[in-house]
Amino acid sequence: MPGKQLSVVVTRRLPEAVETRMTELFNVTLREGDKPLTRTELAEAMQGADVLVPTITDPIDAALLAQAGDKLKLIANFGAGIDHIDVATARQRGILVSNTPGVVTEDTADMTMALILSVSRRIPEGLALMQAGNWEGWAPTAMLGGRIGGRRLGILGMGRIGQAVARRAKAFGMQIHYHNRKRLRPEIEDELEATYWESLDQMVARIDVLSINCPHTPSTFHLMNARRLKLLKPSAVIVNTSRGEVIDENALTRMLRAGEIAGAGLDVYQRGGEINPRLRELPNCVLLPHMGSATHECRMEMGEKVIINIKTFDDGHRPPDLVVPGML
Ligand SMILES: NC(=O)c1ccc[n+]([C@@H]2O[C@H](COP(=O)([O-])OP(=O)(O)OC[C@H]3O[C@@H](n4cnc5c(N)ncnc54)[C@H](O)[C@@H]3O)[C@@H](O)[C@H]2O)c1
Numbered sequence: 001m002p003g004k005q006l007s008v009v010v011t012r013r014l015p016e017a018v019e020t021r022m023t024e025l026f027n028v029t030l031r032e033g034d035k036p037l038t039r040t041e042l043a044e045a046m047q048g049a050d051v052l053v054p055t056i057t058d059p060i061d062a063a064l065l066a067q068a069g070d071k072l073k074l075i076a077n078f079g080a081g082i083d084h085i086d087v088a089t090a091r092q093r094g095i096l097v098s099n100t101p102g103v104v105t106e107d108t109a110d111m112t113m114a115l116i117l118s119v120s121r122r123i124p125e126g127l128a129l130m131q132a133g134n135w136e137g138w139a140p141t142a143m144l145g146g147r148i149g150g151r152r153l154g155i156l157g158m159g160r161i162g163q164a165v166a167r168r169a170k171a172f173g174m175q176i177h178y179h180n181r182k183r184l185r186p187e188i189e190d191e192l193e194a195t196y197w198e199s200l201d202q203m204v205a206r207i208d209v210l211s212i213n214c215p216h217t218p219s220t221f222h223l224m225n226a227r228r229l230k231l232l233k234p235s236a237v238i239v240n241t242s243r244g245e246v247i248d249e250n251a252l253t254r255m256l257r258a259g260e261i262a263g264a265g266l267d268v269y270q271r272g273g274e275i276n277p278r279l280r281e282l283p284n285c286v287l288l289p290h291m292g293s294a295t296h297e298c299r300m301e302m303g304e305k306v307i308i309n310i311k312t313f314d315d316g317h318r319p320p321d322l323v324v325p326g327m328l
Pocket residue numbers: 080081082101102104105108156157158159160161162179180181182213214215216217219220241242243267268290291292293294328
């Protein structure tokens with residue numbers, strides 16, 4: 001089997017069935033533990049492999065790519081977001097990069113909707129009250145949140161996940177507004193009853209809930225900076241299931257503390273796993289540990305996509321999910 005010759009290094013534990021299939025197809029090195037590799041370990045992995053299968057916990061910058069040597073030909077990322085990989089430098093060095101878009105869409109949109117509901121209807125606060133045994137029974141003015149039906153949802157980044165969020169939010173009676181690099185085709189806009197805003201500032205100033213669904217790129221870094229956050233109504237809620245770097249986290253934290261933004265639901269943070277401790281203290285902030293796409297089904301499908309990308313490459317073709325520099 002020619003594929004068996006291809007050496008593949010996987011940086012994290014993957015679902016068992018995915019690892020088994022990889023073992024059948026490739027000369028694969030799998031992890032026994034599940035801690036992220038250190039930079040030195042990652043450099044070693046990149047030197048010894050034809051194909052590297054990293055995740056978001058493996059920052060692959062120009063310096064690391066420079067040490068990779070000539071063997072490495074494909075970085076088949078396990079994940080849709082590729083902001084942890086210097087794709088342009090990889091390309092210059094003749095290394096292809098692929099990712100796993102599409103299969104993450106519905107689960108991440110579900111989690112976005114869950115965050116919109118959690119923050120607006122104070123679900124974690126209610127749970128905490130019950131778990132602490134402090135509930136004193138129903139009261140007309142207790143635990144009041146905001147109704148989401150009728151509210152204006154602004155989606156920043158109307159791609160796969162953004163559109164899936166719009167479909168859900170529409171079913172909940174929300175009015176859909178969006179800002180995107182490219183305007184949607186008229187038939188999709190009509191189906192979603194979505195209003196396009198060329199100006200992000202103008203959209204931000206008019207909505208009740210903001211959902212961040214664009215990738216993290218040089219052009220989206222701190223797109224929601226202090227100046228733009230200030231345009232939000234004080235009653236607005238902000239939800240982020242894309243990447244933490246799109247929001248100025250310190251400015252957001254200050255404004256949440258000052259009551260200048262009503263609430264936030266965050267699945268992702270500016271420095272990956274490191275969370276601003278002040279965010280943890282805020283009752284109007286629902287924090288999740290980057291679990292937007294964390295379903296058994298999604299992880300299997302992500303694994304299948306990684307395998308298809310590697311196998312297609314090994315068969316001499318372009319991986320179906322090839323990432324081209326600048327395409328995001
Ligand atoms: N929380 C999670 O677990 C999780 C899971 C999957 C993906 N993600 C993140 O979600 C992101 C989006 O995923 P997707 O599949 O919807 O991607 P996508 O490429 O389908 O959609 C992204 C959209 O953002 C738009 N965009 C890019 N730059 C922009 C800018 N400067 N201004 C306005 N719009 C801009 C693009 O035009 C595109 O329509 C991923 O890049 C990843 O970082 C997070």
